[in-house]
Amino acid sequence: MSDVVMRATREGYGEGLVELYKKRKDMVVLDADLASATKTAMFEKSHPDKFFNCGIAEANMIGVAAGLATTGKPATSKSAAVPRLVFASSFAMFAAGRAFEQIRNSIAYPNLNVKIGATHGGISVGEDGASHQCNEDIALMRVLPNMTIINPADSVEARAAVLAMAEHNGPVYMRFGRLAVPVFNDRETYKFQLGKGLQLREGTDVTIIATGLLVAQALEAHDILAGQGISARVINIHTIKPIDAEIIAKAAKETGRIITVEEHSVIGGLGDAVCSVLAEAGSVPVKKIGIEDRFGYSGPALELLKEFGLCSENIVKVTKEFCGK
Numbered sequence: 641m642s643d644v645v646m647r648a649t650r651e652g653y654g655e656g657l658v659e660l661y662k663k664r665k666d667m668v669v670l671d672a673d674l675a676s677a678t679k680t681a682m683f684e685k686s687h688p689d690k691f692f693n694c695g696i697a698e699a700n701m702i703g704v705a706a707g708l709a710t711t712g713k714p715a716t717s718k719s720a721a722v723p724r725l726v727f728a729s730s731f732a733m734f735a736a737g738r739a740f741e742q743i744r745n746s747i748a749y750p751n752l753n754v755k756i757g758a759t760h761g762g763i764s765v766g767e768d769g770a771s772h773q774c775n776e777d778i779a780l781m782r783v784l785p786n787m788t789i790i791n792p793a794d795s796v797e798a799r800a801a802v803l804a805m806a807e808h809n810g811p812v813y814m815r816f817g818r819l820a821v822p823v824f825n826d827r828e829t830y831k832f833q834l835g836k837g838l839q840l841r842e843g844t845d846v847t848i849i850a851t852g853l854l855v856a857q858a859l860e861a862h863d864i865l866a867g868q869g870i871s872a873r874v875i876n877i878h879t880i881k882p883i884d885a886e887i888i889a890k891a892a893k894e895t896g897r898i899i900t901v902e903e904h905s906v907i908g909g910l911g912d913a914v915c916s917v918l919a920e921a922g923s924v925p926v927k928k929i930g931i932e933d934r935f936g937y938s939g940p941a942l943e944l945l946k947e948f949g950l951c952s953e954n955i956v957k958v959t960k961e962f963c964g965k
Contacts, residue, residue, distance in 0.1 A: 668708055759815075848862065875891060877914075900928050901955060
């Protein structure tokens with residue numbers, strides 16, 4: 641495993657912003673005094689005139705983002721108005737949590753073209769502890785009309801998601817991680833399609849549907865299970881809203897069992913989104929692996945992930961029990 645490249649998805653976010661500016665000169669990037677951590681510092685260094693540090697005032701930053709998004713190219717007799725493309729960045733806890741009201745009323749309600757880059761999501765924030773470990777951000781964003789939710793699995797997917805979001809007019813919540821994770825997508829060939837899940841491995845006994853940094857753990861679990869006689873299909877759901885109902889329903893029909901895996905509360909996240917699909921598409925047994933109804937606590941990120949069962953070993957254990965082997 642020494643040849644595996646490890647990078648945080650937030651790195652892909654920063655790179656994507658820099659690359660996107662080559663195509664979208666109308667874009668601006670806002671940050672809440674965390675540019676080094678969110679990786680928007682890459683954009684600040686390249687285009688300081690299009691970068692705005694709003695200070696430790698996340699709610700105000702969202703208000704500023706809303707105002708900027710209403711500017712841009714006005715409508716003419718030959719073309720429709722083109723709203724300004726705005727990225728607003730902070731930690732997930734402060735973006736989805738502290739600024740929820742402003743996102744709801746100033747971004748989602750008027751359906752503005754603001755992309756929220758929320759890094760340091762989930763339990764893998766580690767030593768910062770429960771106050772910063774936002775395990776409920778996806779649930780908060782899922783209930784907002786007009787909101788699209790992206791949770792990339794590696795830095796390549798994160799970069800591609802940023803570029804793809806420029807083609808989508810409307811609010812987007814993008815969740816990135818602090819922890820370096822395996823890069824398994826190829827930068828040159830990977831294509832991001834909004835709302836389309838990706839089947840990464842074939843399988844007939846059970847389907848493991850994962851999102852974010854746990855996709856790599858699901859792939860590792862697949863290999864272990866294969867050696868123990870269990871054929872596990874692996875699906876990466878990078879877009880949680882709108883979710884790819886077709887790939888989920890197909891997997892349920894063909895394998896008969898579903899396991900969801902996420903670095904988020906089991907309430908309101910990927911697992912619940914998948915269950916909503918299956919309630920209409922035809923129910924099959926589902927097991928949800930995620931943060932149970934509890935807060936996290938301070939500790940090394942990798943140890944916390946194992947403590948909360950967010951690792952390949954626990955995915956293997958749950959899958960074997962679920963399949964009766």
